[in-house]
Amino acid sequence: MVLSYSRQIFLRFYLNQRMESFLHGHVTAFNAFQGISRVVLYDNLRSAVLERQGSAIHFNPRLLDLAAHYHFEPRPVAVARGNQKGRVERAIRYIRDNFFAGRQWRDLDDLNAQAKAWCWGQSAQRPCPGDTRMTVAEAFAEEQGQLIPLPYNPYPGEDQTAVSVGKTPYVRFDLNDYSIPHTHVRRMVTVMASPSRVRIIDGMAEIASHIRCYDKAQQIEDSVHLATLREYKANARHHSGQDRLSHAAPAVIEFIAAANKRGHRPTAVVKRLIALLEQYGAAELNAGLEQALAQSAAHPEGVAQILDQRREARHVAPPVAVNLPDNLAVQNAQVRQPALSVYDQINPPTDSAGTGDATGSTGTEDVNNRRELKDNPQSHKDEPHD
Numbered sequence: 001m002v003l004s005y006s007r008q009i010f011l012r013f014y015l016n017q018r019m020e021s022f023l024h025g026h027v028t029a030f031n032a033f034q035g036i037s038r039v040v041l042y043d044n045l046r047s048a049v050l051e052r053q054g055s056a057i058h059f060n061p062r063l064l065d066l067a068a069h070y071h072f073e074p075r076p077v078a079v080a081r082g083n084q085k086g087r088v089e090r091a092i093r094y095i096r097d098n099f100f101a102g103r104q105w106r107d108l109d110d111l112n113a114q115a116k117a118w119c120w121g122q123s124a125q126r127p128c129p130g131d132t133r134m135t136v137a138e139a140f141a142e143e144q145g146q147l148i149p150l151p152y153n154p155y156p157g158e159d160q161t162a163v164s165v166g167k168t169p170y171v172r173f174d175l176n177d178y179s180i181p182h183t184h185v186r187r188m189v190t191v192m193a194s195p196s197r198v199r200i201i202d203g204m205a206e207i208a209s210h211i212r213c214y215d216k217a218q219q220i221e222d223s224v225h226l227a228t229l230r231e232y233k234a235n236a237r238h239h240s241g242q243d244r245l246s247h248a249a250p251a252v253i254e255f256i257a258a259a260n261k262r263g264h265r266p267t268a269v270v271k272r273l274i275a276l277l278e279q280y281g282a283a284e285l286n287a288g289l290e291q292a293l294a295q296s297a298a299h300p301e302g303v304a305q306i307l308d309q310r311r312e313a314r315h316v317a318p319p320v321a322v323n324l325p326d327n328l329a330v331q332n333a334q335v336r337q338p339a340l341s342v343y344d345q346i347n348p349p350t351d352s353a354g355t356g357d358a359t360g361s362t363g364t365e366d367v368n369n370r371r372e373l374k375d376n377p378q379s380h381k382d383e384p385h386d
Helices: 019-033 061-070 082-100 108-119 136-144 223-248 252-261 266-280 282-294 300-313 340-345 364-375
Strands: 039-042 049-053 056-059 073-076 131-135 159-164 170-173 176-179 188-193 197-202 205-211
Touching (some): 019 061, 056 061, 131 136, 159 170, 170 188, 223 252, 223 266, 223 282, 252 282, 266 282, 266 300, 282 300
Parallel strands (some): 039 073
Antiparallel strands (some): 159 188, 170 176, 188 197, 197 205
16 A cells, blocks of 8 residues: 555555455554545455446445445546556555565565565655655655544454354364364354454354464364363263263262262272173172272272172172273174074975975985995995886
């Protein structure tokens, strides 16, 4: 952006030409100038003019919203009339020759920092093209008093997009996934994207804020979101196991409370008791828990020892643990016992007129006779035939 009187230049670079970058450039330029010019000239780019028929101009509604907020008049130049914005065209050539030539930078932030220093340094100290008796900085000091003052409330130039959150705590925006708290899954949220940050809003509350990523297929995560999710899943597993134990062995509630008083971790206690439940069954585990409480032995290994002693007293072999994978679908799979009657169809019984008898002969003798006839055909040569 170039001011008409002083030729003061505002220069900033973006990674794309989207509308939010276009509006953000205006807001940043107005803040740098500490004022707004009353008229802003535009080329007929789509960010400013959507359509024009002669003198009828269809402006971009978001540009009109920006102009209404800052009280300036957007004015497009005539089609194919580059001379009407000659100050900008000459400024672009000046930037190419005096700023870009031989310059190096690390990233976009470094490039913009150098551009800011150049605009208010070397560029501002050149002679003013409109009056060479003063510099651009001196002419800008005169022009700044004629600019419209900045409003108290800044313009919200972020790009707003409504996004539906799936079952995972991530929001997909611009082909990247940004983490959110797990408590906001399966909701409609609003993504507020600026050139530097991505904010996720649920209702009136900001639930997440990330540095914007311009790569593709990346996961941008907040460590707080991940830690909270891990804690929630651990508690969910603990309560799920505790509910299973409470239904199988009612004494487990009192036992876990006593174990907590002794400083044992509830998650480890529940995990060990579930293993004992799978080995010894619900009735035996409940009896072991009651005996452990009576002996003030509120420790899962104490329960395991009691159950082992009760097993030895009944002269029962030790239970064999079945190690199943962690996949719940495999653990809950039901195996149906096949009907053994299908094996009777391999060698069905025959009546007395056949080679077998009515008692269900399998025909083994007939097979042996045929094998003997094949090996010694003379042995049945003289036998009578029907």
